[in-house]
Amino acid sequence: MNNQPFQPQKLLHVKIYESLLEKIHSNQYNGGEKIPSERDLEKIYEASRETVRRALERLRLEGVIFKKTGVGNFVSEKKLDIHSRNLTGFTDEMKRRGLNPSSKILFFGREKAGELPAVNLDISETEEIYRIERLRLVDNEPMAFEIAYLPANKYPDLDKQDLEKLSLYKILAENYAVKMVRAFEVLEAIGVDDKIAEILLVKTGSPVLVVRRTVFAEDNSAVEFVTSYYRADRYRATFYLTKNGL
Amino acid sequence: MNNQPFQPQKLLHVKIYESLLEKIHSNQYNGGEKIPSERDLEKIYEASRETVRRALERLRLEGVIFKKTGVGNFVSEKKLDIHSRNLTGFTDEMKRRGLNPSSKILFFGREKAGELPAVNLDISETEEIYRIERLRLVDNEPMAFEIAYLPANKYPDLDKQDLEKLSLYKILAENYAVKMVRAFEVLEAIGVDDKIAEILLVKTGSPVLVVRRTVFAEDNSAVEFVTSYYRADRYRATFYLTKNGL
DNA sequence: TGTTTTGAGTGGACTAGACCACCGCCGAGA
């Protein structure tokens, strides 16, 4: 159901944002150059100043423009292709990078939560969870090993079959209307143990990037807690940081 | 100069934000509970709705409240103590965590940029840079080894003496009025080479978390490019991710 | 009794103004 989601009329400030971005990318406004003042953009786009400013604010946050109080808005000199690391799953992220991802489910089951998942999902240890262990491949080479935990009562009919065909995030969004909005990640480097070394086809003790992620929905309930072990020779994580307080 | 910056009258939406946050922290509004509607807050704070909404938007971004269209604003059940990783330097970050940081300058010099710093700082390879190598300690135990590059012509009188007393970020902010607003980080795991292993007092080949960070100022010029090698047994990095597009 | 409709209340988007602080330029006066 809801495979063809209703696409609402694009918001005005989004249209302005996209239009300005396009003008900058096509060099109608060049690096270092001043763009029309907010009051002029108001007239150009037939929008109010607050709406124009909402579009400009987004461009500013993304580093596309910068502002000088009392002077104007300027196109940034370098068009940095850096993004906030976002909430896409493994499959989508790899596809976005033009790679060919696949997954192999090594384990799928329902069981009592136990301590680690319970703490991270903020549920009782006696509640049931799904445990999903997957090997992530890129061009059929092992890239990462992943253990995911999800509260079972929230997603009653999660099916192994679906998971082999579709991405977990897609299933959650489409079948359970889950809106994932935030996540918390902890990254560390470890030397791998025997078990994971064997799965990833590396030597025991090789450096591995461990990412522990808890994903939260709009109502702040935990959707998923997942630990990923990335082969250090094939993966690195990029982050875009902004000043605190905004 | 400018040691006692002029503190402008607090902005109204900031005052509302702080007031609401205080009410939530003091349990005047409890978890899961609906807070007054935007139109009521308008009256309570004698502010316009857009201003109230700006305060609410910040609370929402920080996960303190969540919204239900057509229903109201609600206090989040769990007050998650998770923050966007911010732009503080090593010293401040460790202090914030209640640790006792110190630094040892292993090298301080001015030289031609060379390829890696030039690319990351977006300057010519023939331009001069500072190279600063520091050992970072916590409770006098080696924690990280760090190589920082800064464009020399932008910070003409950077001094080794100052650096031993003050944090680099503080010097840049106070003496050069640099406003650092964004950074880009790449994290990976490696096994250390002999040189760094010796400095960090670990065995060659031990897993180490490598963080490469480029910091940008308000005008999008690169302020600093720094590579840090963190001992994996003593350090992990935490990140707070939000949905793409905001 | 069970179902449907309606409407009050909510957040979401947007408007058309207001006033302020700040920047940079230009012209008057020294």
Add this chain to the structure above:
DNA sequence: TCTCGGCGGTGGTCTAGTCCACTCAAAACA
């Protein structure tokens, strides 16, 4: 020629409203 004050343009903040879509419960209806 040089300095300095004024002033127009700019972004920063805020107001007081509009119209919309959505939710939910009470009222009207079958």
